[in-house]
Amino acid sequence: MEVLHGEFFGLIGPNGGGKSTLLKAVLGLLPAQKGSIRIYGKEPLKGRKFVGYVPQYSNFDKDFPITVKNVVMMGRRRMKGIKPWYSRKDQEAVKDSLSKVDMIDHIDKHINALSGGQKQRVFIARALVTEPRMLLLDEPTASVDAHVEESIYKLLTDLNKEMTIILVTHDIGIISSHVTTIACINKHLFTNNDKNISPEMLEEAYQCPVDLIAHGVPHRVLPPHDHGN
Amino acid sequence: MLDVIEYLGVPFIQRMLIAGILAALACGVIGTLVVVRRNVFIAGGISHTSFGGIGFAYYMQQLGWSWFDPMLGAVIFSIGAALFLGSEPIKRRFREDSTIGVIWVIGMAMGVLFLNFVDRNKVNVLSFESILFGNIMLTSFQDLVIMGSVGVFIILFTIFWFKDIEMLAFDDEFASISGIRVTLLNTAILIMIALTVTILIKVVGVVLVLAMLTIPAAIMNLFTKRLSMMMISATILSIILTTMGNLLSIELDTPPGATIVMLMGAAFILSLFGKWIYTRVVSIRAG
Numbered sequence: 057m058e059v060l061h062g063e064f065f066g067l068i069g070p071n072g073g074g075k076s077t078l079l080k081a082v083l084g085l086l087p088a089q090k091g092s093i094r095i096y097g098k099e100p101l102k103g104r105k106f107v108g109y110v111p112q113y114s115n116f117d118k119d120f121p122i123t124v125k126n127v128v129m130m131g132r133r134r135m136k137g138i139k140p141w142y143s144r145k146d147q148e149a150v151k152d153s154l155s156k157v158d159m160i161d162h163i164d165k166h167i168n169a170l171s172g173g174q175k176q177r178v179f180i181a182r183a184l185v186t187e188p189r190m191l192l193l194d195e196p197t198a199s200v201d202a203h204v205e206e207s208i209y210k211l212l213t214d215l216n217k218e219m220t221i222i223l224v225t226h227d228i229g230i231i232s233s234h235v236t237t238i239a240c241i242n243k244h245l246f247t248n249n250d251k252n253i254s255p256e257m258l259e260e261a262y263q264c265p266v267d268l269i270a271h272g273v274p275h276r277v278l279p280p281h282d283h284g285n
Numbered sequence: 286m287l288d289v290i291e292y293l294g295v296p297f298i299q300r301m302l303i304a305g306i307l308a309a310l311a312c313g314v315i316g317t318l319v320v321v322r323r324n325v326f327i328a329g330g331i332s333h334t335s336f337g338g339i340g341f342a343y344y345m346q347q348l349g350w351s352w353f354d355p356m357l358g359a360v361i362f363s364i365g366a367a368l369f370l371g372s373e374p375i376k377r378r379f380r381e382d383s384t385i386g387v388i389w390v391i392g393m394a395m396g397v398l399f400l401n402f403v404d405r406n407k408v409n410v411l412s413f414e415s416i417l418f419g420n421i422m423l424t425s426f427q428d429l430v431i432m433g434s435v436g437v438f439i440i441l442f443t444i445f446w447f448k449d450i451e452m453l454a455f456d457d458e459f460a461s462i463s464g465i466r467v468t469l470l471n472t473a474i475l476i477m478i479a480l481t482v483t484i485l486i487k488v489v490g491v492v493l494v495l496a497m498l499t500i501p502a503a504i505m506n507l508f509t510k511r512l513s514m515m516m517i518s519a520t521i522l523s524i525i526l527t528t529m530g531n532l533l534s535i536e537l538d539t540p541p542g543a544t545i546v547m548l549m550g551a552a553f554i555l556s557l558f559g560k561w562i563y564t565r566v567v568s569i570r571a572g
Contacts, residue, residue: 104462109459111456117323120454120455120512121506121509121512122512126511130455130459130460136448140445141448
């Protein structure tokens with residue numbers, strides 16, 4: 057499978073289907089057991105500097121004493137190296153990327169004073185501050201409500217003008233209207249290199265017939281059509 | 286109050302107060318890490334294992350190595366426990382709380398057995414009570430020098446690596462992706478916890494170490510939004526509570542270790558209550 061520069065790529069699959077394992081392998085946290093991974097032609101350990109990774113914010117300890125600014129600042133660690141302080145340039149980069157995700161007003165707040173969608177934006181800002189060529193997002197809209205979800209997709213669509221976006225989710229319904237390419241993973245990878253999921257792909261990936269209508273938002277899964285809103 | 290001023294002229298009381306302050310320095314900084322990294326029971330395992338080391342040191346003294354200080358035995362055993370708990374194969378293969386439980390009890394049992402074989406007529410052994418619950422009154426000048434150097438080392442290390450330590454504690458995956466040597470830094474932090482435990486044993490003893498590591502940091506966690514502020518304020522709070530506890534124990538003629546811990550416990554309950562009131566007031570004001 058290949059993701060081309062500039063794509064908005066959706067990878068879907070059921071829980072336990074190997075999504076996180078694949079993510080970890082791309083980030084060089086786990087070795088690929090079979091096959092190989094190249095990021096802009098480089099091994100994961102070298103190529104991951106091109107990747108801005110956005111994990112699920114719900115994984116974090118909500119009582120951890122840290123401000124929005126310090127979370128985003130983490131993204132500059134690679135540029136900073138081992139010296140103990142961050143430069144003015146790092147500070148500016150943090151402000152810039154918080155502005156990009158529309159969170160600059162919250163810079164000095166405790167991370168847990170924010171809503172789910174706002175936290176998600178902060179973690180996107182942390183990825184942006186690494187000056188990536190692509191963003192890799194793990195379930196970016198898990199546990200946020202529908203209009204927040206829509207605004208995050210709008211942000212990602214904007215960012216897609218500058219960089220490749222790959223997002224991973226178990227939610228089949230929501231992504232198809234935004235992405236340019238889609239693939240399914242469940243131990244194996246299924247793709248037909250366009251933005252439509254075929255019922256066959258889903259059946260292969262989910263190991264049982266998936267009823268697209270039963271999902272509640274079938275129009276987003278099926279081939280192109282106008283959104284009424 | 287006059288009494289207290291009189292006491293301050295007594296050398297062993299001066300040493301006791303200085304020991305409390307030095308211990309508080311390290312415990313504010315490392316206690317914060319222990320709390321935010323959820324290492325409280327790792328620290329408990331380390332401190333109880335060091336009881337074995339103290340027993341071992343006395344046993345070696347009996348065998349003729351009279352230079353083998355109990356603090357040295359404690360340091361060897363606690364660093365050993367830290368490295369054991371932090372090693373990748375152990376972490377991968379066993380449940381963390383089980384391993385902690387195992388080394389915890391083995392350490393205690395070894396201490397009891399070693400001390401059983403020590404002839405108290407030949408070797409000058411501290412009582413079980415002062416090993417387990419503290420013997421800050423017996424602090425020597427040499428102890429103060431050791432505690433001070435360990436404290437300075439820990440603070441300098443933490444200042445220099447602060448950003449990496451913060452990132453590792455918050456998000457180890459991102460730390461690893463960003464080029465931090467996660468295993469190395471984790472090991473360094475565990476060794477600092479072990480060193481801190483060793484100097485705290487002097488003040489509150491093996492069993493009560495957890496109180497000094499946990500309570501001031503847990504209190505300040507309620508009121509701070511930055512890790513650096515949590516460390517600084519927890520350090521200040523530990524200094525205040527330890528000093529007050531020491532003075533109170535002189536005044537009331539109670540064991541200092543337990544007095545300090547009770548004072549900290551009371552402060553914790555008060556601050557939970559204070560936080561609850563504060564949150565209520567803020568939410569009422571917000572409507």
